[in-house]
Amino acid sequence: MKTAFSVYVDFFKNISKNVKLYLGIIFFATVVSSAYNVLFGIYLKNSGFNEAFVGQIMSVNTLGVALGALPVAIFAERMNKKVTLIVGLLIMVISNLIVLNVHIPFIMVFFAFTFGIGNSTLMILQAPIIYEHTPAEHRVTAFSMAFVLQNVAFVTGSLVLGHLSSMLGTFYSDQMAGRIVLNVSTALIFIAVIIALKFSGTHMVSSQREQPLSTTVSVTINGFKKLLQGKTLLYLIQVSLIGLGAGMIVPFFSMYLKYTLTISDGVVGNIMAISQIGTVIGGLIVPPLAKKHGRIRTVIICQLFSIPFLISISFPQGILIITMSFFFRSSLMNMASPIIGSLAMEIAGDEARTFMSSLVSLTNNLFRAVGIYLGGIIMFRYSYNTPYYWTIVCYLIGTFILYKVFKHIDQPKAKEHVVVQ
Structure with missing residues (x-):
């Protein structure tokens, strides 16, 4: 069996x-995402908004990602992936700047929604772009590399931007410090736009513009319908449960840490960054693990082992223990994401990958939006701990479905490793 190092050396060649x-676009977009995850909820709280409104803003954002799946798929077919990606990135930067600087609730809600639509282009096009431009023998590694790079960017952004906010807090109010950092990080999206302008090749610039719009819409909807059956449908049920459970807790991690432990933005950034370091390490060793033990076995073991640490987080016991719990929960629950994503591309046909990616994004983000909305209300009315118990239930059921449906998928094709996400 190849070592993890040799697998990646071969990949980069x-x-x-x-x-x-x-991969460059992923890096800069994820740094922006890290600022959002670490500081946005805290920034809104410091601006005078309660947990319910924070949950509403975040859920509308995620709802935009979900509902953007269909129009993005149609736009990518009508225009091309390159143009779609550039338009999506520009929508992201304009929308986020308005949300951060115009504190009128209905305007914030509207542009949080449009930001989600723009963000959906990154999520939907990632799988087809990487899949179509990577040889079959390197696809697991390619998706793992994208996953690792996302987490490296998240670690970097969390550490740097969290401490930058704390440093600026010595000169400005906490609210203004967060506002400055979030605005500066949002501007990094312009670098991603410049990178996107360099895309070339048939898969990136081809389009179906000669077809009538009604035909494109019909083809897209029919593509969705064909996927709503059999293993694909069961896969989507699993995606919906994980999305619902994650939505109730993940977007609120920074607020949970800051207001249950009473710590600074810099310490919050440290904990969030540390929680991702294990995910980076795990993502690097996933390809050889999957080849040796099988994809589903690797996924199930990782997800089940993450549950005890999720329980530990729901009972905060000091910075050291909760940091360790975050580290192992994030590592184990997320390190197998490239493997799980590979199932989506594998069970979809050659002509359905963009549709499948859109449908997975739609399902995940729609249920994640519901989870965020519920999580904000539950935290506001009850406690920051309560949503964790519901998340545990969702994760257990989702993992069980994944195992029952795909437990035999590696046996007939032990040497095939096709990945996504």
Whole structure:
């Protein structure tokens, strides 16, 4: 069996230009995401909004990602992936700047929604772009590399931006410090736009513009319908449960840490960054683990082992213990994400990958939006701990479905490893 190091050396020797470009876009977009995850909820709280409104803003954002799945898929077919990606990135930066600087609730809600639509282009096009530009033998590694790079960017952004907010807090109010950092990080999206301008190749610039719009819409809807059956439907049920459970807690991690432990933004950034370091390490060793033990076995073990640490987080016991719990929960629950994502591309046909990616994004983010909305209300009315118990139930059921449906998938094709996400 190849070592993890040799797998990645081989991958980088064969990586295409478009995959390199997309990895660059992923890095800068994820740094922006890290600022959002660490500081946005705290910023809104410091601006005078309660947990229920924070949950509403975050849920509308995620709802935009979900409902953007269909129009993004249609736009990508009508125009091309390159143009769609650039338009989506520009929508993201304009929308987020308005949300951060115009504190009128209905305007914030509207542009949080449009930000989600823009963000959906990154999520939906990532799988097809990487899949179409990577040889079959390197796809697991390619998706794992994208996953690792996302987490490296998240660690970097969490550490740097969290401490930058704390440092600026010595000169400005906490609210103004968060506002400055969030605005500066949002501007990094312009770098991603410049990178996207360099995309080339048939898969990136081809379109179906000669078809009538009604035909494109019909083809897209029919593509969705064909996927709503059999293993694909069961896969989507699992995605919905994980999305619902994650939505109730993940967007609120920074607020949970800050207001249950009474710590600074910098310490929050440290804990969030540390929680991702194990995910980076796990993501790097996933390809050889999957080849040796099988994808589903690796996924099930990782997800089940994460549950005890999720329980531990719901009972905060000091910075050291909760940091360790965050580290292992994030590592185990997320390190197998590239493997789980590979199932979506594998069970979809060659012509349905963009549709499948859109449908997975729609399902995940729709239920995640519901989870965020419920999580904000539950935290506001009850406690920051309560949503964790519901999340545990969702994770257990989702993991069980994944095992029952896909437990035999590696046996007939032990040497095939097709990945996504």
